[in-house]
Amino acid sequence: MDFAANLVREDLAIFLQETEELLQLLDEDIVKLEHGGITPELLNEIFRAAHTIKGSAAMIGHQRMSELAHAMEAVFDELRKGTRSVDAELIDTLLTSLDTLKALKEELESSRNDGVDISLAISMLRKTLEKGGASPPYGQHLQWKATKMLQGTETKQKVQAALAAGYNVFLVTAQIDKNSSWHAVRCFQILAEASSLGEVICSVPTQKEIEEGKADFSIKLLLATRAEETELHKKISAVPELLELRITERYWEDEEPIIPPTTVTGPLQKTMGKTRQSVRIDIERLDSLMEQVGELVVNRNRLAQLSKLLETKYRGDEIIDELERSMIQTGKVVSMLQQDIMKIRMLPLEIVFTGFPRMVRDLARKAGKKIDFIIEGQETEVDRSIIEHIKDPLVHLLRNAVDHGIEPPEQRVAIGKPETGKITLSAYHEQNHIVITVSDDGKGLDPASIKQAAVEKGIITAEKAARLTDTEAIELIFVPRVSTAQRTTEVSGRGVGLDVVKTNIEALRGTVMVSSEKNKGTRFTLLLPLTLAVLSALLVEAGGTLCAIPLADVVEAAKLPAHNLKTIRGSKVIMWRDTVLSVLDLTTMFGWEKPDRAQDGDLDAVIVKGGDLKACLIVDSLKGQQDIVLKSLGNYLQGTRGIAGASILGDGNITLVLDIATLLSTAVGDKYRRQEYAGLNSRHDDRLVKIG
């Protein structure tokens, strides 16, 4: 592979990480370009990204990557100068080139040699350039010599403009250890550090010269920045093998006092805000930390209990008072620690959303549709455990919206809609939930064809279909075979594998809803919990065992008079708020010994819902509500139907966490597999079954 011979692992890692970020940035920005967001700031950002990739690739000796980035840079430069306008073809070319760059990076990462071919991308870029005027000579604008740098009029103008905009201009002179075998890298690092605080007006040697190996053991540069001298000093002096560092304000004496204008130029401003401090942590360590803090909380609770017992036993003892005080203090610290750890685990949805504009754009272009894609609330934070599983369902929904939701442009115009369709992906917090919606202004779902598909597949009878309201009919798209039917027969061409989306979201303890209006559009709403790590649960006892029912699954906990139970053909049912619910005894469901229930008096019951089913669970006793940490039963017992896991309570007792959806569907059977689609009524009438 084409590398510099003396490349070390650490430098490669830095290169890969930096390139990854830049590629991601390019990916987003190029798509933005196409959607009319062409601003000088954006073009500069793109140009700079390509330029940096070119430079650092050259430095590690990656010829192909450097060459390709250079070709892209030339195109960006023309865009920047305004000698070329953006069209879809150009964007295609740029994205193809970007994909090739990504492939090169991946090749490097996996240390394989896939022989990624850059010739196609290069020839596309060349063709683009030939069509629209020649590229300026490589790096011409950076050809500075030391004398020129100090006296050149162009530099002077730039400095004056920067000062006028209220920036500080510093002359940085750095001397690198003569024994360093890495002086080129150090020069580059100094340049990079400086640019992280502002814009380098010019430097000797230039970045290009460094890349070409012309660097000496010293570097001079002019920097326009908002930062103070001390900050700059701190940043640059972090570069290793530095012998001497001099930073002076303004380098020539004769400059005219300039009236400070009020406007700040875009690119400079953009660079300023980008200093963020972060540390990368191995995810496994974070999980382990989370687990241990969980244990700490449990132990804290136990200690608090013991301390209370001691207090009642030795009331008034000085040591006991002291113990109590320190228990309270420990408790506070532990709670704070827990909150902080939870926060660390939170990630912005942006991580998932970043790839979407590109995906939607590609899909739209392939389908010959015009689509504006809008993302809102990407800064919304969600627990990592949820982030990991949210991407696939969203990809699914977005694909559906592009492929089947938005109509082709001519069709849209024909019915008086704007030619360009709109897809909106938005996210926000609502109480203890995260709401994510995917909406389009397309043709909407057609209840009639969904009904037809369901009838054809034998999921509902024709009579039943005729009785369904439009809303009920639309909800049928979540039933497995309905969506498959549509895929194969193209009845309406909508709803590819939406049952998978539903299953995935429900696995995260979330729900999916859909609303749609013909020719107005469709909206999918996902409701997700903030975190999977801690859940609130209702504790009950059954057969002498503590069980926890996630509060999300609890409709109501109640005492029901035993004589209200009715038996219909051997099955127990109960009237609850004008609804007939089937009655299930938790102990019996578990296959444990038959409980001895009173024939009169009250029964402790929990009305639960899981999936689309509702039922009345009879338990031995209700024990109250508690926050619990869900633990897996381990591989050995995993897959035990109806049990989601276990949790350890403050007193060390174990409670079983119930999986209500599975429990109910095992008990009542999977209604979707039946001929009669009985459950449909329940969704809207809030009942499991209607009788008579």
Next chain:
Amino acid sequence: MPTNGPTNEKHLVLFTIAGEKYAVDINSVYEIIRMQPVTRIPKAPFFVEGIINLRGKVVPIVDMRKRLGLGDIEQTKESRIMVVDSNGESVGIIVDAVTEVLRIPADAVEPPSNIIITTASDYMLGIAKRDGDMIVLLDLNRVLSKEDALAPVMAGKKTEQATSPAAAKTKEEEKLKATATVIEAG
């Protein structure tokens, strides 16, 4: 099973179940604890007693008597839970007593004799002889494997016990299905 040290000895933990002597390699034993209350798990395999809280970790507990088809549990003061490694996971096994830790030369272990090839011999690594005693070396990865968790270990008299919970489960499901049908019919 790994051997301990260059001397090619086996370092074993001995325990008894229903009067018979068994052993496992000491490297696969995490700890030995006294009996404690076990939280039962509905619809778990019949030989799984339930789970315990071992310093904040949820550990499944297997009754070795039931697993090996050696009759019902008679817990005594000698009964112990041995927390062992099975396929990389901690599992507690209930044994009648843990008797000793010993080293024996590796060549004192013979493969299970041809005469006793039954389903049970699949779970043996070999038989060690000592002063006329027979010690069965258990293969923990297999005896505790999840895959054949529902298969009875020993053919013969205990098969009935092995299958009855499964049968009960089926019955239960049928009953519930009947319930469902009624609901629908209504």
